[in-house]
Amino acid sequence: MTRAVRITVLGAGSWGTGVASLAARNTPTLIWARDPAQAEEINEQRTNNRYLDGHTLPSGLRATADLEEAASQADVLVVGVPSHSIRTVLDEVSPHVRAWIPVISLAKGLEPETRLRPTQVIGECLPGHSVGLLAGPNIAGEVLAGYAAAAVVATPDDAVASALQPLFASPVFRVYRNHDVTGCELGGILKNIVAIAAGMGDGLGVGVNTRALVIARGLAEITRLGEAMGADPRTFAGLTGLGDLMATCMSPASRNRRVGEEIASGKTVEQVLSEMTQVAEGVKTARSVMELADEYDVDVPICSEVDGVVNEGRTAEEAYRGLRKRTPGSEYEAA
Structure with a gap:
C-alpha cells in the first residue's frame, strides 16, 4: 500500500485556509499560520x-506555527502567503523541503522589486521543483x-x-487543468x-452599464498584456481570466473592489488599507503592472488610471474623467 499524499499550505489567510479545507477532506493536510494563537x-x-x-473547518485539517515542521512533511507544498512575502518565507523553508515535490502558488500579485510572478519567485527559491498555481x-x-x-491547476x-486535480476537488468544487501558467497567473x-x-x-454610483464597460475593457487590457x-x-x-475578473469585480467580499469603493x-488609500485585515494585492501591484506595460509597449488605460489613484493621489472622479477623455478605436486593438 502507498500512503496518502500529505499537503502543506503555507499561509492561513482566507484563501489559504479555504484551499487547505478542500484538501483536508481528501488527504492529510497541514496549514502553517504565522501566529501561534x-x-x-x-x-x-x-x-x-x-x-x-x-x-x-474540517476535522482533518491540522495547523502549526512551526515553519520547519510544515515544510518538511509536505508531499505537495502550497504557497498561500502574499506575493511580497513569498521569497522571505521560501528562503527560510527551502532547506526543509524534500526534493522534487510539486509546489503550487495561490498568490495573485507581483514581487515589487523584480516584477516577477509568484511562480517565477518560487522557481528561483526552490529550483528543481515542478511549479504551478491553483486559481479561479x-x-x-x-x-x-x-x-x-x-x-x-496550471x-x-x-x-x-x-x-493534483483530485487532491483539491470535491463534488461541488471542480478542478480543471491548463498548461498556460503565464496566462492563468497574469x-x-x-x-x-x-x-x-x-x-x-x-x-x-456610475451604474451597471459602466461596470460592464470597465469589466469588458479591463479584460481587453489583461488579454493584450498577457499575449x-x-x-x-x-x-x-x-x-x-473572465471568471476570476467577474467574481472580483462584483463580489461584496472582494478586497480589491472594497478598496475602490472606499x-x-x-478615504485615502492609507486609511483604507489600515482598516483591512488582509492584503489587497491590486494596490501593491498597480505600479509594477504599469512598468510591465511600458516594457512590452502595451496600452492599459484602466490600469493606468488606477495606478494614478493608489500611487499618485488622484481621486476616483478624476480617474473616471480620465477614461472618458480617451478616443475609442477598434474594439480589438488598443486606442
Missing part, C-alpha cells in the same frame, strides 16, 4: 475567525459554505496537473487592479 484556534476550535468568521473565481467564504465553484506538466494578478476600478465606479508576455489568449476567456467615498 491562530494555529491553536484552528486545531482546538476548528475556526479561523480573523479571516473566515462563522465558518467551521473563488471567494473563500462561499467555497467553505459549500457553494458550487471551480478552479484551474502547470507545464499535464501529468503533474492530473495528479489573469489573477491583473484582475485585482480592474476590480479597484470597478469598486470606484460602484462607490461613485505580449507569451500567454495563450484563450486562457483569458476561462476561469482564471476610495470613492473620500
